[in-house]
Amino acid sequence: MTVDGVTVTSPLISVRDMRVTYGDRLVSHVPELDVYEGECVALVGESGSGKTSALLAILGLGDFSGATVTGTVLINGVNVVDAPQAQLRRVHGTAITLVSQSPQAALNPTMRLGRLAKLSLKQHGVRGHEANVRIADALARVVLPDEILKRYPHEVSGGQAQRFCIALAVALQVQCIAADEPTSALDVTVQAEILRLLDELRRERNMAMVLVSHDLALVSTLADRIVVMKDGAVVEVGSRDEVLHSPKSDYTRELLAAVPVLGVTS
Numbered sequence: 001m002t003v004d005g006v007t008v009t010s011p012l013i014s015v016r017d018m019r020v021t022y023g024d025r026l027v028s029h030v031p032e033l034d035v036y037e038g039e040c041v042a043l044v045g046e047s048g049s050g051k052t053s054a055l056l057a058i059l060g061l062g063d064f065s066g067a068t069v070t071g072t073v074l075i076n077g078v079n080v081v082d083a084p085q086a087q088l089r090r091v092h093g094t095a096i097t098l099v100s101q102s103p104q105a106a107l108n109p110t111m112r113l114g115r116l117a118k119l120s121l122k123q124h125g126v127r128g129h130e131a132n133v134r135i136a137d138a139l140a141r142v143v144l145p146d147e148i149l150k151r152y153p154h155e156v157s158g159g160q161a162q163r164f165c166i167a168l169a170v171a172l173q174v175q176c177i178a179a180d181e182p183t184s185a186l187d188v189t190v191q192a193e194i195l196r197l198l199d200e201l202r203r204e205r206n207m208a209m210v211l212v213s214h215d216l217a218l219v220s221t222l223a224d225r226i227v228v229m230k231d232g233a234v235v236e237v238g239s240r241d242e243v244l245h246s247p248k249s250d251y252t253r254e255l256l257a258a259v260p261v262l263g264v265t266s
């Protein structure tokens with residue numbers, strides 16, 4: 001869309017007044033959040049602040065954890081908060097996909113990775129030669145050998161499972177990766193590798209990313225925008241530089257003060 005000669009893109013994800021409750025307890029409220037192509041938005045905050053609840057609700061997966069979600073989350077125009085399952089399945093794997101904190105647990109343990117990859121692509125209408133080419137390219141992209149396709153999820157390491165999940169997202173050509181603490185289970189070297197990979201994909205393919213992390217040092221290297229959460233509420237939203245270098249809320253200052261490497265205290 002062009003307005004006064006300027007190209008205005010519509011957001012890939014548009015969240016409005018999203019509330020996540022367990023029983024009558026409100027655990028996460030995001031009044032407004034837009035995520036654009038190629039943008040990395042990070043949700044940060046202490047443990048229990050509602051980050052994962054918010055991320056799952058953004059994916060339309062709140063029901064699966066027993067939460068009640070209200071409000072609107074438009075992904076490519078589909079409101080995933082109340083979308084029928086069939087529509088939700090189409091959104092997952094085309095528009096957005098989750099790279100979870102425990103990737104091995106997210107993969108069906110009874111299937112070899114090759115079968116799993118083929119099934120995922122088949123669900124989105126990609127079969128045969130095209131599927132094989134996309135899988136081979138994606139594995140090369142995340143630097144995994146083809147022979148990994150013969151293995152079961154329990155036969156690969158945590159870092160390999162995470163890279164495989166990212167490869168699936170690449171093969172499916174999703175527009176956005178949603179990642180919950182993507183590196184917390186990994187050792188420091190593998191962490192750096194996964195982060196570099198996510199960042200490269202974002203630049204090369206204009207992939208958007210919604211990243212949940214309590215690791216501000218990590219967030220400072222990846223995020224364009226940062227949402228700070230506390231007790232289920234958004235206390236601050238701003239560009240990375242605004243939030244890291246001129247935080248508005250006392251809570252953000254406290255979080256930053258706890259990360260010596262960032263050295264921001266006032």
Ligand SMILES: Nc1ncnc2c1ncn2[C@@H]1O[C@H](COP(=O)(O)OP(=O)(O)OP(=O)(O)O)[C@@H](O)[C@H]1O
Pocket residue numbers: 022027028045046047048049050051052053054065066214
């Ligand atoms: N399935 C559930 N049933 C009931 N309460 C839940 C459930 N999942 C999460 N909660 C509660 O919701 C609140 C927010 O949890 P959430 O997992 O979103 O936090 P988080 O910010 O992701 O924390 P962490 O950094 O520890 O992962 C917490 O108080 C948690 O106990």
Ligand SMILES: [Mg+2]
Pocket residue numbers: 051052053
């Ligand atoms: Mg969490």
